[in-house]
Amino acid sequence: MNTNLLNRGGESPATLATGIYERLKADILSARLEPGRKLQLRFLMEQYGAGQTPLREALNRLTSEDLVVGKEQRGFFVQSISLDELAELTKTRCWVEGLALRESMANANAEWEEALLVAHHRLDRTPRSLDPEHFENNPEWDFHHRNFHALLIGNCASRPLIGFCEQLADRLHRYRSLSSRKAFRVRNVAEEHATILKTVLNRQAEDAVRLLQRHYEQTADFITQDLSTK
Amino acid sequence: MNTNLLNRGGESPATLATGIYERLKADILSARLEPGRKLQLRFLMEQYGAGQTPLREALNRLTSEDLVVGKEQRGFFVQSISLDELAELTKTRCWVEGLALRESMANANAEWEEALLVAHHRLDRTPRSLDPEHFENNPEWDFHHRNFHALLIGNCASRPLIGFCEQLADRLHRYRSLSSRKAFRVRNVAEEHATILKTVLNRQAEDAVRLLQRHYEQTADFITQDLSTK
DNA sequence: AATTCGCAAAATTTATAAATTATTGGCTTG
């Protein structure tokens, strides 16, 4: 259902529309296309070098993911953001991923735990920022971060639930892209991930769920602070 | 996010594509377009009397709802069904609506409870079948049934969660359309709804959640039986 | 004098039709 943010391993998309979809999505998630912006066909056509049909196709797909809104007869816009929505998305993610993690752990097996360990290792050895002085987001870190979280809940044996979590992650990613830099040194995210991994491997389900939820809530708190002082 | 299955109150859709989307969706949910069927543009164009653009638009929206799958360069197909998927969807719905109902009830207030009472009343007075002898699905009942269940979880204060539940309901609706008739007299669905309403109004959250989940599981059981003896 | 209402021009979205590109199946050839 969801495509990678990064690194499709060289495969070029089979159809132009799919390629546009991926590029558009990446640009919205990274906030290069800022919230609320009008997406005029003409602008997009020259920006992405494609005709109207594949563009409409991409926009329509993004609409069902709530990253784009289409006002009938009046064109498409990047979905706008709000602190309310941030809170709502975070709350929902905590509920649903809590559920999913509990199930994942109920189905725990060696294979999953080992994959988790590897995913965490990869995340852990990837620098958060491209530049150690001034924060500059490292897309590779985003990729491994996303994978680690996806894997945590990925053992719950419900593809629809996983898909829903991915969508929430996407929609929240935008807020993270917007709230830049600030939490860079303040917060020790790496340690939070390590602790979560530990409790999961120890099969302390309730602790793990609590930690994961707290992880998301803290992220939201930082973003809220950052965004409301602008 | 989701549009009505029935009765838009006379408003004609603002755009052709939206109209096609609604009709296509209704036809897929009612299984008039059977699972697995290939949706050829040419066929759809004459069937729905529209050009390619609005059709592609509709198909793309349905794709993100998992009602249609698009194989690149090879066209669109109605999503196929399986007992596995039925089980997965039901399990997921039980988890997620359990969560949502608990939250709804935590936010309970008079207005919501009264709306629920009315919704149930409307459902209760609508006949299940158009013909009291031989079962013939009554679309009005579907409409009220859907509304009642939507309202149950509708007070949970999370639009994303509500949207996800609607999508699960849609995808499960197809299975119900397929497994016709059999449960018509066997099961007393009306009583199940009445009991759920009672426990909700009595604010017995855990009982209500259990009953709702059992309601969905029983439905799935009947459909499974029906479908596997064919 | 300022503001509102209405009409016409411009811009933009939506829909259709035509052209291009990819895939499938059959036929020929090695």
Next chain:
DNA sequence: CAAGCCAATAATTTATAAATTTTGCGAATT
């Protein structure tokens, strides 16, 4: 009998046309 090529079919994309909304200007009214 297998492999490769060619024709037919179908999806994708571009280009064109129609419909709708927005914008700007001017007149009329408060």
